[in-house]
Structures are given as structure tokens and as C-alpha cells.
Amino acid sequence: MSADRSTEIDVEALIENADGSESVFEYRPGSTPLHRLNPVTKLVVSVALVLIAFTLPDFWGPLALSVALLALVALAGVAKPVLTIVLAVGTPLALSLVIIQGLFYPENQTVLVAFGVPVIDQLAFYVEGVEFALLILFRLTVLMIALLGTIVTTHPKKLTIALMEKGVSNKIAYVFMAALQFIPQMQSRARAILDAQQARGLDTTANLRSRLRSYVALMAPLLIGTLIATETRALALESRGFTRKGERTYLLDVPDTRLDRTLRWLAVLAVVAVVGWRLWGVVA
Amino acid sequence: MTRISFENVSWEYRTGEGLAISNVDLDIESGSFIGITGPSDAGKSTFCRLVPGYIPHYFDGDLEGSVRVGGREVSEASIGELAERVGMLFENPFDQLTGASTTVIEEVAFGLENLGLERETIVERSVESLRRVGIEELIDRNPQRLSGGQSQRVALASVLAMAPDVLVLDEPTSQLDPHGAEAVFEIVAGMKDQGYTVIVVSQRLDRLTPHLDRLLVIDEGEIAHDGTPQEVFTTPGVEEVVDVPQSVRIGRRLREEEYVDSGGIPLTVGAAIEELRPQIESAADGGSAATADPVAEVERSANDPRVAFENVHHVYEGV
Structure with missing residues (x-):
């Protein structure tokens, strides 16, 4: 009876659709082709695209890659979380890059626009500098979209399983998973300590000096508490066979299809081709 | 069947401060329900750590004598091997979760994945353990977002999934609210009927006393009293070391x-x-017994507010 009821449970759907941590880096459930790819494939292709973007000589290549990647994440229905971060990081980056490189890039020659400014006469933006700024910007855009796209379409559990199936040790996979949850845990621990200290009269809103003092008052119990927690956790992990050698099984199946293998090979070939082409250009 | 025996066991942590446990000689019958109590720092946790092999395998120090679990010498088996016989539930409900799972079922299945069992078996055993501690409905919840009582039961389900026959519970309810503590005690009290050998450490034994076969009082590293709860609680002077x-x-x-x-x-x-x-x-x-006048009591407190709330509203930022 009980066995019947257990096997009715679709563990995969249950884990996939569970409520998450509400962070921006959180997995968004879905069933698009991008979601279904093996996580390792997504990682390999992302890294390949980043390498290609950093190898290409002008900004048109990275721009085209960014647009293509954006279309891909839009098709996967995760454009919103990805764009939120890309815009939040990219906008100040774009402004500072264009201003600084446009004005001061050492190879600046061709004036793009010039403004008359009192005292220093005129302020000129140069084509070379702006193009260089765009090159850096779109290289970073490729990096952000590719990695964020991978993160938000991959359940962390599946990523760790895929990595372990490719031979990554379970300790490294654990560190990856635990790191995702470590920050919210530390935050809530810190909040509890701060509340307790404020209740006993610690002033956390005053000038810099007393704030520094309160910082010390926070860090000591936070670190000691974390160390004690680590001891308990180490014992709990040990008791659940964490360091056991031998075969492991996984709660979820993470398929590695022919499409995955093809994509990974194509990604490697593309990197080799682009690097080869650039080297050939240098030699010629 | 798993019998536990201590023969002349003494232990000193490498950090010093003398013997944490000294000359403990003890036999625990398979299937019995043992309560352990005593003052703080008396050696109760050290006693617990000896059964699943955390001492001497994880903690550093000097061990004398022999601890055997089911005929197996603890110092010669690894913690992982002993975990299939002995499950341990810790005091803090949050620290003993793996911190690497997004749902309760992953948390409970963690140990079974490491054992390399079939996936079907893993799911079956995980769900069965959750059912046994009465939290099947939490299966898809994030373990980081549970209350202390729920979290402690997830930890217990994770321990039970490993199918041990001895359970060691070190102050399992001291960090829980009364409601959470009650829920955990209820499950623990039922464990004996399911055939487990249970060793539970607690300063508040009220709730468990009726279920105990035997009560040990540990004081200054030694077993100060050992007997049925009736015997121990009627020993003159026991209230100095035990919360009767x-x-x-x-x-x-x-x-x-x-x-x-x-x-x-x-x-x-x-x-x-x-x-x-x-x-x-x-x-x-x-005749009539003297009682306090409830009306006078209420009037006094109403005219003498220490804390008063009047029409208070508060909304947290960002909600």
C-alpha cells in the first residue's frame, strides 16, 4: 500500500516546481528545449561563446552573439530575470565605458562628436574609443546572458548531478549547492544577532566609529556560531555516508542525449575555428 | 538486534578540562527506551557522541575502555558504517540539515543517494520516513524555510531513512517552541513501539518519563543514578541534579x-x-478553600500598565 503511494509521486516534477529562494539567480521552471538540455552542455556552450566573444576583434561579433543569446533566452521564457540583471549591471557599465574610452582611449583619432565646453575649449568623443567601449561591453553582455541563461534554466540539483556524472567529486558538487544557500543562512543568522544586540542597547545607526564597533560585535558571534554549526553539519553529512566511496545513485535522471554531445562538440570546434582564424590573421 | 555496551569507558577531549566521561560501565538492551538527564556540562552529549562513533572518529582525545554497538567495536568501524545502525538527532534543528537541497525530499534522500540504492527504493524510503514523522505534506517545501519543529522532524526523517535500529537524540527539543517540542516528543515516544532502541537526552523529562524503561542521571562524567524513573526520582537528593x-x-x-x-x-x-x-x-x-479575588487582580493590572499598545499599526518595508 505504502509502496504504491510512493511510486505515484513524480519526484522530478515535485523538485522542479518547488518554491525557490526568491533570489534573482533562482531557477525558473520550464520545459523549453533550453531547459531540457544537459546542464553540462549549457555550461560548455556558454564558456565557448564567452571565449569566442573575447577572441573576436571588433564589437559586431559580440553584438550579434548578444542579440542571438537574447532571442534564445526570450524563447526559453526567461528574458525578464536575465534582462533585469543585465540591465542593472550593464547600464552603469555602458555609460562609464563609453565616456572614459570615448574621451581617453589612447588610439583615438577620428572625432565622432564634439561639444564646445568653456575652459577646456572642446570635448570630443572619438570613433575608436567608442568602438572599443562597445567591444568590451558586448563581450561582457555575452558573458552575462550566457551564464545567467544557464543558471535560470537549470535546476541546481540537476546541475550537480550532471557534474557528478561527468566525474566531478561529490564534495565539489556539494560546495556548489551549499554556497547557493549559504548567503541567506548567514543573513538570517546575522539579523538575529543584530536584533539581540540592539535589544541590549547596541547603537547600529550612529557614526562611523560606533558602527565599526558594532561590526566587530556582530562578526565575532557570527563567525563562532557558523563554526559551531559547521561541526554539527559535518557530523550530519558524515552520518549520511557523504564520504563513502563507491557508486552513488541520484534522485533525478539527467539525460545526456545525442543533441547534447553534438552541441558540445560544435562548441569546441567553433572555439578552435575562431581562435585558428585569428591566429592565421596574425601570422599572415 | 542491537545491544549497546560500555566497558569501563573514559574519554578526555584534547582541549583538556579533565575527563568528560569516566569509568562508564553500562549495558543497553535492544529495544529499550532510555532517558538520560543531568546538569549542564555533565557529559551527556559526550555519552551520546560515543554511540554513533563521533568519538573517537571525529573528536580528538583519549578513549579508554570499549564501546560496542551490536557486537561491533565502535573504534574499529567508520562513522558511515555505524550510521546504518545508529541514527543521531542533534539539538539545533537547522544546523543538521545538509544545506544543499532545495526540497525536503532531496534532504531526506541525501543519505540514500550516497548509499547507491535504486532510485525507486530511495523515493519509497524517503516518503515512508516523512510519513512516519507525520510531515508528508512538506515534501516539496524548501528546507531552509521551515519552522524549528518542522525542521527537526525533517532531520529525524533523514535519520530514519538510513534505517538505523538505534536512535540517539541529544536534547532534541531544547531549541523548539512548546508546540514543536510536543510534536517531536510524540514521535519519539512512538519509536519504541516500532522496535527502535531509543536513547534520549533531555533536561525536561516530564513528557517522556511515562515511556522510559530506564533513566540514567549523568553527573560530572559519571553515571550517578541508574534505574526505572520511579526508582531514580525517589532517590533522596536526586532533585539537586535532576529536574524532577x-x-x-x-x-x-x-x-x-x-x-x-x-x-x-x-x-x-x-x-x-x-x-x-x-x-x-x-x-x-x-468547607471553602481560600482563593484570590480575581476582580481585584484584574483591576490592579489594568491601572498599572507596564506595556501598553494603543491602536498600533506596522508594515514592514517592502511588503
Whole structure:
């Protein structure tokens, strides 16, 4: 009876659709082709695209890659979380890059626009500098979209399983998973300590000096508490066979299809081709 | 069947401060329900750590004597091997979760994945463990977002999934609210009937006393008292090291004052009431008992506010 009821449970759907941590880096459930790819494939292709973007000589290549990647994440229905971060990081980056490189890039020659400014006469933006700024910007855009796209379409559990199936040790996979949850845990621990200290009269809103003092008052119990927690956790992990050698099984199946293998090979070939082409250009 | 025996066991942590446990000689029968109590820092946790092999495998120090679990010498088996016989539940409900799972089922299945069992078996055993501790409905919840009581039960389910037959619980409810503590105690009390050997450490034994086969009092690293709860609680001087349950105190006073002269000390509130019933009835026959005037009490507190709330609203930022 009980066995019947257990096997009715679709563990995969249950884990996939569970409520998450509400962070921006959180997995968004879905069933698009991008979601279904093996996580390792997504990682390999992302890294390949980043390498290609950093190898290409002008900004048109990275721009085209960014647009293509954006279309891909839009098709996967995760454009919103990805764009939120890309815009939040990219906008100040774009402004500072264009201003600084446009004005001061050492190879600046061709004036793009010039403004008359009192005292220093005129302020000129140069084509070379702006193009260089765009090159850096779109290289970073490729990096952000590719990695964020991978993160938000991959359940962390599946990523760790895929990595372990490719031979990554379970300790490294654990560190990856635990790191995702470590920050919210530390935050809530810190909040509890701060509340307790404020209740006993610690002033956390005053000038810099007393704030520094309160910082010390926070860090000591936070670190000691974390160390004690680590001891308990180490014992709990040990008791659940964490360091056991031998075969492991996984709660979820993470398929590695022919499409995955093809994509990974194509990604490697593309990197080799682009690097080869650039080297050939240098030699010629 | 898993019998636990301590032969002349002494342990000193490498950090010093003397023997944490000294000359413990003890046999725990398979299937028995053992309570351990005693003052803080008396060596209760050290005793617990000896059974699943955390001492001597994880903690550094000097071990003398022999601890055997089911005929197996603890110092010669690894923690992982012992985990299939002995499960341990810690005090802090949050620290003992793996911190690497997004749902409760992953948390409970963690150990079974490491054992390399079939996926079907893993799911079956995980769900069965959750059912056993009564939290099947939490299966898809994020373990980081549970209350202390829920979290402690997830930890217990994770331990049970490993299918041990000995359970060691080190102050499993001391960090829980009364409701959470009650839920955990209820499950623990039922464990004996399911065939487990249970060793539970607690400073508040009221709730568990009726289920205990045996009560040990550890004081300054030694076993100061060992017997049935009735025997231990009636030993003169025991209240100096043990928090004696209210019902037992009442029973003892009734005997001292010679209102009651026979039978065992009441271990539960229900048994204490039964003992008191004839006294109350005779008191009611004898006339009115003095009671405090409830109206005066209320008036005093209303005119003397220490903390007053008047029409308070508060909304947290960002909600």
C-alpha cells in the first residue's frame, strides 16, 4: 500500500516546481528545449561563446552573439530575470565605458562628436574609443546572458548531478549547492544577532566609529556560531555516508542525449575555428 | 538486534578540562527506551557522541575502555558504517540539515543517494520516513524555510531513512517552541513501539518519563543514578541534579505529608490527579478553600500598565 503511494509521486516534477529562494539567480521552471538540455552542455556552450566573444576583434561579433543569446533566452521564457540583471549591471557599465574610452582611449583619432565646453575649449568623443567601449561591453553582455541563461534554466540539483556524472567529486558538487544557500543562512543568522544586540542597547545607526564597533560585535558571534554549526553539519553529512566511496545513485535522471554531445562538440570546434582564424590573421 | 555496551569507558577531549566521561560501565538492551538527564556540562552529549562513533572518529582525545554497538567495536568501524545502525538527532534543528537541497525530499534522500540504492527504493524510503514523522505534506517545501519543529522532524526523517535500529537524540527539543517540542516528543515516544532502541537526552523529562524503561542521571562524567524513573526520582537528593517532574514532586509531598501512603509515585499529570482526587473531595466536604479575588487582580493590572499598545499599526518595508 505504502509502496504504491510512493511510486505515484513524480519526484522530478515535485523538485522542479518547488518554491525557490526568491533570489534573482533562482531557477525558473520550464520545459523549453533550453531547459531540457544537459546542464553540462549549457555550461560548455556558454564558456565557448564567452571565449569566442573575447577572441573576436571588433564589437559586431559580440553584438550579434548578444542579440542571438537574447532571442534564445526570450524563447526559453526567461528574458525578464536575465534582462533585469543585465540591465542593472550593464547600464552603469555602458555609460562609464563609453565616456572614459570615448574621451581617453589612447588610439583615438577620428572625432565622432564634439561639444564646445568653456575652459577646456572642446570635448570630443572619438570613433575608436567608442568602438572599443562597445567591444568590451558586448563581450561582457555575452558573458552575462550566457551564464545567467544557464543558471535560470537549470535546476541546481540537476546541475550537480550532471557534474557528478561527468566525474566531478561529490564534495565539489556539494560546495556548489551549499554556497547557493549559504548567503541567506548567514543573513538570517546575522539579523538575529543584530536584533539581540540592539535589544541590549547596541547603537547600529550612529557614526562611523560606533558602527565599526558594532561590526566587530556582530562578526565575532557570527563567525563562532557558523563554526559551531559547521561541526554539527559535518557530523550530519558524515552520518549520511557523504564520504563513502563507491557508486552513488541520484534522485533525478539527467539525460545526456545525442543533441547534447553534438552541441558540445560544435562548441569546441567553433572555439578552435575562431581562435585558428585569428591566429592565421596574425601570422599572415 | 542491537545491544549497546560500555566497558569501563573514559574519554578526555584534547582541549583538556579533565575527563568528560569516566569509568562508564553500562549495558543497553535492544529495544529499550532510555532517558538520560543531568546538569549542564555533565557529559551527556559526550555519552551520546560515543554511540554513533563521533568519538573517537571525529573528536580528538583519549578513549579508554570499549564501546560496542551490536557486537561491533565502535573504534574499529567508520562513522558511515555505524550510521546504518545508529541514527543521531542533534539539538539545533537547522544546523543538521545538509544545506544543499532545495526540497525536503532531496534532504531526506541525501543519505540514500550516497548509499547507491535504486532510485525507486530511495523515493519509497524517503516518503515512508516523512510519513512516519507525520510531515508528508512538506515534501516539496524548501528546507531552509521551515519552522524549528518542522525542521527537526525533517532531520529525524533523514535519520530514519538510513534505517538505523538505534536512535540517539541529544536534547532534541531544547531549541523548539512548546508546540514543536510536543510534536517531536510524540514521535519519539512512538519509536519504541516500532522496535527502535531509543536513547534520549533531555533536561525536561516530564513528557517522556511515562515511556522510559530506564533513566540514567549523568553527573560530572559519571553515571550517578541508574534505574526505572520511579526508582531514580525517589532517590533522596536526586532533585539537586535532576529536574524532577511536577507530578513526581506532588506525589512525594503527598507521601511526606502522609496524605498518601501506598503505590508508586505518579509519573504523569493524570496519575497525580487520580492521587489528589480523594484529597480534593474531602477538602470540598470540609468547607471553602481560600482563593484570590480575581476582580481585584484584574483591576490592579489594568491601572498599572507596564506595556501598553494603543491602536498600533506596522508594515514592514517592502511588503
